[in-house]
Amino acid sequence: MVAPVVLVIAVIIGYPLVRGLYLSLTDATEANVARDIGMNHIPATYTFVGLDNYTAVLSDGVFWSRLGWTVVWTVACVGITFALGLTLANLLNRKMKGRTFYRLALILPWAIPAFISVFTWRLLYNEKHGLLNKLLQGGGIDAIPWLNDPTWAKLSVIVVNVWLGVPFMLVALLGGLQSIPGELYEAAEMDGANAWQRFRNITVPSLRSVSSTVILLSTIWTFNMFPVIFLLTRGGPGDATEILVTYAYRLSFVDSPRNFSSSAAWGVLILLMLSAVAVVYRRALRKQGEVW
Amino acid sequence: MRDKKRSPLASTGLHATLIIAAVVAVFPPLWLLVTSFKPKNDAFTTAPVTDFTFANYTHVLAETSFLTWFGNSVVIVGVTTVLGVFLAATTGYAVSRFRFPGMRPLMWLLLITQMFPVAVLIVPLYNLMAGLGLLNQPTGLVITYLTIAVPFCAWMMKGFFDTIPVEIDESGRVDGLNPFGTFWRLVLPLARPGLAVTGFYTFVTAWAEVAYASAFMTGEENLTLAGGLQTFVSQYNNDWGSMTAAAVIVAVPAAAVFAFAQRHLVSGLTAGTTKG
Numbered sequence: 001m002v003a004p005v006v007l008v009i010a011v012i013i014g015y016p017l018v019r020g021l022y023l024s025l026t027d028a029t030e031a032n033v034a035r036d037i038g039m040n041h042i043p044a045t046y047t048f049v050g051l052d053n054y055t056a057v058l059s060d061g062v063f064w065s066r067l068g069w070t071v072v073w074t075v076a077c078v079g080i081t082f083a084l085g086l087t088l089a090n091l092l093n094r095k096m097k098g099r100t101f102y103r104l105a106l107i108l109p110w111a112i113p114a115f116i117s118v119f120t121w122r123l124l125y126n127e128k129h130g131l132l133n134k135l136l137q138g139g140g141i142d143a144i145p146w147l148n149d150p151t152w153a154k155l156s157v158i159v160v161n162v163w164l165g166v167p168f169m170l171v172a173l174l175g176g177l178q179s180i181p182g183e184l185y186e187a188a189e190m191d192g193a194n195a196w197q198r199f200r201n202i203t204v205p206s207l208r209s210v211s212s213t214v215i216l217l218s219t220i221w222t223f224n225m226f227p228v229i230f231l232l233t234r235g236g237p238g239d240a241t242e243i244l245v246t247y248a249y250r251l252s253f254v255d256s257p258r259n260f261s262s263s264a265a266w267g268v269l270i271l272l273m274l275s276a277v278a279v280v281y282r283r284a285l286r287k288q289g290e291v292w
Numbered sequence: 293m294r295d296k297k298r299s300p301l302a303s304t305g306l307h308a309t310l311i312i313a314a315v316v317a318v319f320p321p322l323w324l325l326v327t328s329f330k331p332k333n334d335a336f337t338t339a340p341v342t343d344f345t346f347a348n349y350t351h352v353l354a355e356t357s358f359l360t361w362f363g364n365s366v367v368i369v370g371v372t373t374v375l376g377v378f379l380a381a382t383t384g385y386a387v388s389r390f391r392f393p394g395m396r397p398l399m400w401l402l403l404i405t406q407m408f409p410v411a412v413l414i415v416p417l418y419n420l421m422a423g424l425g426l427l428n429q430p431t432g433l434v435i436t437y438l439t440i441a442v443p444f445c446a447w448m449m450k451g452f453f454d455t456i457p458v459e460i461d462e463s464g465r466v467d468g469l470n471p472f473g474t475f476w477r478l479v480l481p482l483a484r485p486g487l488a489v490t491g492f493y494t495f496v497t498a499w500a501e502v503a504y505a506s507a508f509m510t511g512e513e514n515l516t517l518a519g520g521l522q523t524f525v526s527q528y529n530n531d532w533g534s535m536t537a538a539a540v541i542v543a544v545p546a547a548a549v550f551a552f553a554q555r556h557l558v559s560g561l562t563a564g565t566t567k568g
Contacts, residue, residue: 008379008383008442013401013405013408013439013443015416015420016413016416016417016420016439017408017413017416019416019419019420020413020415020416023415023416023419033419034423084313088310088313091306091309091310092310094306096303096306096307098307098310101314102310102313102314105314105317105318106310106313106314106317107317107554108317108318108321108547109317109320109321110550110554111543111546111547111550111551111554112321112543112546112547113496113499113500113518113542113543113546114500114502115500115502115518115521116324116500116521116539116542116543116546117320117321119324119521119525119535119539120320120321120323120324120539121320122525123323123324123327123532123535123536124320124323126336129336130336131323131336134336163316163317163320166317167317171554223409224409226502226503227500227502227503230502230503231502231522244409245409248409249414249503249507252414252415252418253414253418253506253507260415260419263415264415264416267409267413267414267415270409271408271409274409275404278404
């Protein structure tokens, strides 16, 4: 029973991956891949060029500046999302009126397809007519070019991604909090531990397993977060908000001529970086006695 | 959970924070809903609805290709979900029950596929689809979505199968069922919550996918919702009225499906990780 499954996985994942690796070592572009024009089949004429694409990408300033922004974007998004998620989960993990209502309201952004939410945010961010600027005008503040100024655009995409990401963090961490036995807190209280000490010494360690998983997953998701950037700003203005993934996409599907090999090289580099992050992260967890 | 009385100040602070957070979370979708009921030219007014109208909805449904896109999405997502759940369940069962060489690397591989950026796979997949004549074909997108959803779902399913006692498999074998029969007739029915979770996950992933859909589907009548909606608000075209109405119609089924599944989604995720 294992064999067919492994085979399917190998075909749908392995083949494109190997092929992508191979393409990154060639000079394939739109102009020299196999294609059909009318009735004529033109065979591929691209050739193997070894690591040329990689040296070209790595010696190009564009890669490093995109990498810098991608790291800032990932760290900012994951950090803020986690902090907000943890705070809200702690607030919700109490007996109070309206708990179910708050919980449902707070996870609503998760329920809506991301591309719909992103369109909605574009409506709100619209420079001339958007609600945000209308409200600012009401307060006598000049309109802010949310998506047309490099700095504001960066801030705007982060806000949207955090907004999209908090519900997942919240629900996962709330699940973690609820699995902590209440007696632990009672015992600590008897021993005279204050709220902060209880949080530090009971909540934080008990949440470690859940947090480590969600942080790793959301780092990977954010690093590769295509829809938010692509639909909100198309990477613009200029390439201010372009992260590695959207840039690689642009190389093969937006720019002309389409540069397949270079795009593949970017993709492989992204994969290598993420694998390195995951391996280091896992090792660090293991050192702390985490089995995962 | 403690039963201590909160001071009025702490209580006010707690509720105030949560109310602000709830408003921030709910406002954008709510505003979308409100805007969709405004006449086209009022899309950007800050006032709530003054002239309540269904014009945007009737326009979208009757005069645009929206229904075609909707149909495309339903077919593609439906087929993806059914196939994806089946593949994920068999894979998950295999890694849960059988010890075989290369199992740990396989588990790792399933997780690592989460890291595959669109950019690594999209070019080879694009070329592959072009070679097979599957560009602009629903089949092409179904195959693509399977590559995204199956590995992760298989990983979640393993967590679910691990919670089902092995004795059940053994009793099946004693009764003369072959391994597949045991899986199909005994274990699968017990893993129904897991199947629901993976089904919903696959549905949501495919329903909301943008990158592959934009790259692979180009003919107007072949677009899925994610691609089609972009045409309402593009560089040349600013039909926010239609966009909002269409967005509401797209969001409702997704939200309903989600509401159904959300409780299990996280337990599915964490079951996969803690027992991996």
